[in-house]
């Protein structure tokens with residue numbers, strides 16, 4: 046039997062480069078990436094990871110339909126992973142045209158390139174984002190599912206960061222699942238949702254199966270410490286090494302679900318190789334809640350700094366949501382996937398790596 050042929054857009058990035066390496070032992074892998082300066086400047090290791098000659102690397106932009114079609118035609122892939130994207134939530138408000146060009150039009154070009162290729166492509170798997178849920182799943186005082194509203198800047202200005210329903214009642218966070226309604230709260234999130242919709246719509250009723258993994262906050266060694274728009278834990282690592290006091294937004298109790306990059310790569314690998322790819326959208330996270338102030342304190346401790354070297358600023362940013370933790374039961378049951386690395390162990394790996402790269 047011939048080896049599978051894999052095509053990964055954004056395959057030189059933080060997640061993509063590890064995925065390329067993980068697949069390359071059993072498949073012919075082509076990476077298509079424009080080496081976006083924001084992701085790669087001052088952070089050469091992800092690009093280096095795919096540059097030992099065992100992986101075919103094509104420098105190209107998903108906004109360039111001819112180059113993308115030519116690369117797909119040459120690679121003749123059986124499985125396509127779509128990871129190339131502009132990834133900064135805050136930045137997306139300032140650069141809506143660029144975010145749409147890359148994330149939305151880039152996906153449209155990918156669809157047309159795959160269609161032009163003919164029948165070899167069997168699966169397209171996209172790196173979705175939990176940001177499509179906006180504030181995500183909440184319950185009311187009676188424990189019933191409730192629709193969280195976008196938070197009111199005036200209340201936040203006054204130090205009230207609670208999430209409320211449309212009648213103003215404070216809600217309690219719950220685990221987010223794909224059954225949750227989507228409510229993107231940023232240009233980035235809207236563009237990520239468009240990627241999902243477009244792939245599902247364009248390949249509906251064809252022989253191409255579409256797989257969607259909605260990722261929570263992915264972290265780990267190799268995440269750029271210089272990109273100010275993504276990867277809060279990498280940014281903390283740099284700031285701690287520079288001797289800065291960490292500035293924590295809101296009241297510190299923003300909650301995230303941090304999942305180590307190696308665990309995410311395994312989820313992608315399973316999606317591409319499993320007998321029957323799950324048709325449902327799958328949420329990929331640790332399934333554990335971690336408050337930003339606690340994680341910042343743990344990282345400070347691991348660097349030998351005082352866990353008090355942080356300040357809670359009360360500042361807030363548009364598009365930031367309050368609480369995000371995934372219900373990963375569907376990924377467990379349908380994909381046979383579960384995260385393997387605890388947050389403490391993963392943070393230690395991040396800290397060790399960032400010390401070496403200093």
Ligand SMILES: NC(=O)c1ccc[n+]([C@@H]2O[C@H](COP(=O)([O-])OP(=O)(O)OC[C@H]3O[C@@H](n4cnc5c(N)ncnc54)[C@H](O)[C@@H]3O)[C@@H](O)[C@H]2O)c1
Pocket residue numbers: 054055056057058059060061077078079080081082084085105106107108127128129130131132147151172173174175237259260261262263264
């Ligand atoms: N890291 C996270 O926490 C997270 C969470 C949810 C979803 N995601 C999604 O996962 C995917 C990968 O993210 P990552 O964290 O590895 O980011 P990354 O920035 O390290 O990787 C993205 C890669 O895409 C490439 N790229 C960007 N624009 C391109 C373009 N126009 N043409 C071709 N290549 C381009 C970049 O050079 C980079 O190598 C993205 O789609 C992102 O939206 C990431």
